[in-house]
Amino acid sequence: MIQLCGMTPEQLTGYMVDKGQSAFRGDQLSKWVWAGADIGQMSNLPAALREQMRREAVANPVQICQERVSQLDGTRKFLFQLMDGNLVEGVLMRYKYGYTLCLSTQVGCRMGCAFCASTLEGCARNLTAGEMAGQVLLANRVLQGEGARVGNLVLMGSGEPFDNYQNVVDFLRLITHPQGLNLSVRGISLSTCGLVEKMDRFAGEGIPVTLSLSLHAPNDAIRRRIMPVARAYSMEDTLAALSRYIGRTGRRGVIEYALIREINCRREHAAELASRLRGMRCHVNLIPLNRVAERGLDAPSRKQVEEFMEELERRHISVTRRREMGADIQGACGQLRRRFLAEAGRQAGDEGTEKPE
Ligand code: SAH
Numbered sequence: 001m002i003q004l005c006g007m008t009p010e011q012l013t014g015y016m017v018d019k020g021q022s023a024f025r026g027d028q029l030s031k032w033v034w035a036g037a038d039i040g041q042m043s044n045l046p047a048a049l050r051e052q053m054r055r056e057a058v059a060n061p062v063q064i065c066q067e068r069v070s071q072l073d074g075t076r077k078f079l080f081q082l083m084d085g086n087l088v089e090g091v092l093m094r095y096k097y098g099y100t101l102c103l104s105t106q107v108g109c110r111m112g113c114a115f116c117a118s119t120l121e122g123c124a125r126n127l128t129a130g131e132m133a134g135q136v137l138l139a140n141r142v143l144q145g146e147g148a149r150v151g152n153l154v155l156m157g158s159g160e161p162f163d164n165y166q167n168v169v170d171f172l173r174l175i176t177h178p179q180g181l182n183l184s185v186r187g188i189s190l191s192t193c194g195l196v197e198k199m200d201r202f203a204g205e206g207i208p209v210t211l212s213l214s215l216h217a218p219n220d221a222i223r224r225r226i227m228p229v230a231r232a233y234s235m236e237d238t239l240a241a242l243s244r245y246i247g248r249t250g251r252r253g254v255i256e257y258a259l260i261r262e263i264n265c266r267r268e269h270a271a272e273l274a275s276r277l278r279g280m281r282c283h284v285n286l287i288p289l290n291r292v293a294e295r296g297l298d299a300p301s302r303k304q305v306e307e308f309m310e311e312l313e314r315r316h317i318s319v320t321r322r323r324e325m326g327a328d329i330q331g332a333c334g335q336l337r338r339r340f341l342a343e344a345g346r347q348a349g350d351e352g353t354e355k356p357e
Helices: 009-018 024-034 047-056 129-146 161-175 196-203 220-226 235-249 267-277 302-314 335-343
Strands: 063-069 076-081 087-095 098-102 106-108 123-126 150-155 188-192 210-214 253-259 282-288 319-321
Touching: 009 024, 063 129, 076 129, 087 106, 087 129, 098 129, 123 161, 129 150, 129 161, 150 161, 161 188, 161 196, 188 196, 196 235, 210 235, 235 253, 235 267, 253 302, 267 282, 267 302, 282 302, 302 319
Parallel strands: 098 150, 150 188, 188 210, 210 253, 253 282, 282 319
Antiparallel strands: 063 076, 076 087, 087 098, 106 123
16 A cells, blocks of 8 residues: 655655646645545545545555543553554653654564563564654644644654664655655654664764664663663764764754663762763753563662752753653553553554454
């Protein structure tokens, strides 16, 4: 099936021309696709053309399979269903400055981080650019009622974006295209566990989004205990790649640091982290671990979190503690998909055989 929302306006025009239509049909089609319309709703396209298109294409290959709304802060958590039945998660968060969508780039993940629920069954497959764009279109559809739309994106759902490099880059080009959704690169963050070559390649793409590095440790020994990727790249090389990215793009970097009880949250860890980050133009985002039962790992006490933060501040590191959102709706990291499948008596990774409703 052709995924229309995975095509640039130029490609959509090409698609119309290939069908013997004139080029302006491409503009019409593009407007419909980015407005979130289905093929059947594209009322200024000839009925016969729509019929022909419906046999081979969908506007959006993603559907909302389940939606939960937090009573605490209005955060919405989506379970998105793909055309082959696979499920991925997305989270829509409301901030003072607008809506941010956290979206997935792969079904599962193969990076194997010890604290992450998304990686428990490995990676089933990559998402296409259209499947990533489709998540944004669905969130916009949900927000339509309040006259709002998604303004900011974080690529922090399931998956390692740089393990699906080309589709992610295609998606970012699509989503920032002036005739597409025209999102500002300033409002987009991509989070990586630190695939060094890809970080460098990405710095040259001319898409200067904010790069977040999931560091989660003050040294290689601890990092290797919790992140297999740390065996492939040293912290020194990884931080150097982040520095090069910051240098080339002019954007400030972000260090993600999940605080895990008895692993990485002592004062001396904070001191060591500060010394590693000295002189880098970056901001540290502290995340008390979201408990993942399967992993037996937990967050430290509130006091320890505060002490860790104080220690960084004392050493002049810019740091914030990430506000927990949607705590009542399994807001975090692969948990909703797992719970949904468990309730349906299935396992993550098994969903690929069912058809969307
Ligand atoms: N693969 C990418 C992006 C997806 S994960 C990456 O590694 O950055 C998004 C963020 O959530 C990462 O920083 C990841 O390490 C973090 N994360 C995963 N599981 C978590 C958990 N249980 N609690 C807190 N943060 C978690």
